[in-house]
Amino acid sequence: MKVIIKLDQLLTEREMSQHELARQTGIRQPSINDMCRNQTQRIPLDNLAKICEVLGCEITDVLKLEKEQSE
Template sequence: MAWIEIKLDNILKAKGISNREFARITNTRHSTINDMCNNKVKHLPLDKAALICEELNIELSDLLKLHKD
């Protein structure tokens, strides 16, 4: 079964931004950012994905990766 990896944790670490700081910047609950970093979310609203990409100056393909089995 295919699944999508959210690569937010690696991106934040590479940019030196803590989960808590990014939650504040994006006005998102800290627990939600942690769940995204740990790939525990079941859905990611498009507006939230767009906000993340905009704030980090990345493309959607930098944030998400499709894994095929």
């Protein structure tokens, strides 16, 4: 199983930049960029809560659990 971070999609839907999300949440912009590119290994729960609060969404809107393709 693999966790997919859908933050980039949410920002596009809400017409919000990574920089604006960083400003409103207090999360460093490089951290948000890593989340948008699915290159982060850990997301502190308080950061996840801040993102959900600012975007007006649920955790399941940000994270998705997906089965990995077997080769």
